Amino acid sequence: MKVLLTGANGMLGQDMAKLFREKGYELILTDIHNLDITDKNAVAATISKDKPNIVVHCAAYTNVDGAESDKATAFKINGTGSENLSSAAAENNIPIVYISTDYVFDGTKNSPYQPNDKVAPINVYGDSKLAGEIAVKKHNPSHYICRTSWLYGHQGKNFVETMIQLGSSKDELKVVDDQVGCPTWTVDLAKAVLYLIENKMQYGVYHTCGGGSTSWYGFAKKIFELEKININLMPCNTDEFPRPANRPRYSIMDNQNLCRDWVKALEGYLSLRKEVITT
Numbered sequence: 001m002k003v004l005l006t007g008a009n010g011m012l013g014q015d016m017a018k019l020f021r022e023k024g025y026e027l028i029l030t031d032i033h034n035l036d037i038t039d040k041n042a043v044a045a046t047i048s049k050d051k052p053n054i055v056v057h058c059a060a061y062t063n064v065d066g067a068e069s070d071k072a073t074a075f076k077i078n079g080t081g082s083e084n085l086s087s088a089a090a091e092n093n094i095p096i097v098y099i100s101t102d103y104v105f106d107g108t109k110n111s112p113y114q115p116n117d118k119v120a121p122i123n124v125y126g127d128s129k130l131a132g133e134i135a136v137k138k139h140n141p142s143h144y145i146c147r148t149s150w151l152y153g154h155q156g157k158n159f160v161e162t163m164i165q166l167g168s169s170k171d172e173l174k175v176v177d178d179q180v181g182c183p184t185w186t187v188d189l190a191k192a193v194l195y196l197i198e199n200k201m202q203y204g205v206y207h208t209c210g211g212g213s214t215s216w217y218g219f220a221k222k223i224f225e226l227e228k229i230n231i232n233l234m235p236c237n238t239d240e241f242p243r244p245a246n247r248p249r250y251s252i253m254d255n256q257n258l259c260r261d262w263v264k265a266l267e268g269y270l271s272l273r274k275e276v277i278t279t
């Protein structure tokens with residue numbers, strides 16, 4: 001089975017490639033250097049030449065704050081790029097996996113978001129990722145739309161590494177406690193995608209985020225506890241750290257057990273991190 005991966009050099013893409021390789025899949029690894037997804041002709045030519053059995057689309061414009069002042073680029077990559085891939089795949093009868101985000105929701109719900117809940121992004125990035133979802137649905141009926149959130153992985157800049165770094169350089173730290181969501185380890189997301197494919201699950205929208213939920217403050221507290229870092233950690237409100245892009249206050253999604261509990265995943269990430277550091 002041949003998998004064409006986009007965004008293969010990204011934080012998720014690298015763990016996705018590792019898992020699929022370990023499971024014996026043949027991989028066509030692409031990223032901006034060899035396949036710019038905004039180039040419609042290049043996308044069509046690559047897919048019809050390589051004829052993968054499935055496209056796993058991890059490439060994206062991921063700068064949430066940057067998107068507020070660079071809307072055109074965010075939509076070109078996340079919207080048009082995803083349209084190029086989904087239509088080229090459909091023309092060759094190839095299914096597509098599209099990685100989406102909790103930021104398609106406005107965060108006004110009080111109970112976990114379900115895949116068919118109303119979408120209403122409150123920032124440009126979320127809007128552009130929703131444009132990608134719409135394009136994938138419209139152009140390719142054989143799709144898995146996998147919404148994930150609060151992603152961290154060993155191959156990228158992420159909240160866990162930022163906290164560990166701040167924990168070693170600061171005595172006290174304020175972290176926002178009024179945004180709640182589901183931290184997700186890239187390895188668990190990759191496994192959930194593989195599960196959907198291998199079990200030939202029904203095409204559609206899935207919430208592939210870590211199980212359970214917490215606030216950014218709760219996430220930081222658990223990181224410091226597991227890493228035995230002594231720091232005066234204080235909860236604060238979003239208003240104290242204004243950012244260009246609005247964030248949903250509530251973005252807990254029901255993952256239907258597609259990924260394990262976020263604390264177990266964090267323990268896994270941290271113990272693997274220690275192995276990497278000590279070898």
Ligand SMILES: NC(=O)c1ccc[n+]([C@@H]2O[C@H](COP(=O)([O-])OP(=O)(O)OC[C@H]3O[C@@H](n4cnc5c(N)ncnc54)[C@H](OP(=O)(O)O)[C@@H]3O)[C@@H](O)[C@H]2O)c1
Nearest residue numbers: 007009010011012031032036037059060062099101148151
């Ligand atoms: N990170 C999160 O917290 C989070 C949360 C929810 C959903 N997601 C979604 O999860 C997926 C993976 O995210 P990630 O954090 O792994 O992102 P990432 O590390 O930024 O990786 C994205 C990759 O896509 C590449 N790319 C950008 N523009 C491209 C283009 N025009 N053509 C081909 N490749 C292009 C990037 O290259 P450059 O680095 O050179 O730009 C990068 O290698 C994305 O769909 C993202 O929207 C992420």
